[in-house]
Amino acid sequence: MDLARLNHMIDQIALNFAAIGQDNAVAATADHIVKFWDPRMKAALLAGGADALSPIARGAVATLAQSMKPPPQTRATVFNQAGEGGHSDAG
Numbered sequence: 068m069d070l071a072r073l074n075h076m077i078d079q080i081a082l083n084f085a086a087i088g089q090d091n092a093v094a095a096t097a098d099h100i101v102k103f104w105d106p107r108m109k110a111a112l113l114a115g116g117a118d119a120l121s122p123i124a125r126g127a128v129a130t131l132a133q134s135m136k137p138p139p140q141t142r143a144t145v146f147n148q149a150g151e152g153g154h155s156d157a158g
Contacts, residue, residue, distance in 0.1 A: 070115040081123035093126035
């Protein structure tokens with residue numbers, strides 16, 4: 068897989084997380100890469116440089132360059148925080 072394609076993919080992931088704020092989006096993007104990307108993809112991304120990436124994606128790459136273990140992220144939707152039962156994301 069070429070670097071341009073990897074850059075596009077991480078930018079799309081970062082864009083998806085942008086609504087949760089810069090710092091959280093950086094952590095969530097890095098966490099996604101660690102969990103779901105093949106080691107060869109991660110290595111190519113880290114070796115390719117981050118200059119052309121969006122700020123969130125660039126931050127995620129910097130996080131990964133420091134450590135391949137970003138803090139785990141919670142699920143996007145958390146239910147029953149008030150101890151209520153019977154809720155679901157089904158509507």
